[in-house]
Amino acid sequence: MDPRFGWGAPVLEGSKVPIDAIVGLWQAGESLETVAEEFGITRDQAEEVCRAALRYDAA
Structure with missing residues (x-):
């Protein structure tokens, strides 16, 4: 995680798209x-x- 992208939340490497945004839309x-x-x-x-x-989530 890099605090410069997504306020330290996990992002997709290369695109900097927040993982939560991808999963949330799905x-x-x-x-x-x-x-x-x-x-x-x-x-x-x-x-x-x-x-x-x-x-x-299952873990």
């Missing part, structure tokens, strides 16, 4: 394709972020 019911388009990332990146968030 949890609100948007498709992974829509999430990816909204944040300028690939669908695979959006999916991996959401999968990691689910694993983290």
Whole structure:
């Protein structure tokens, strides 16, 4: 985590998109394709972020 980006919250490396923003949009019911388009990332990146968030929440 880098306090210069996202006030120290986790961000996606390279794009600096807050992880919470990606996961939040997906949890609100948007498709992974829509999430990816909204944040300028690939669908695979959006999916991996959401999968990691689910694993983290389950732990």
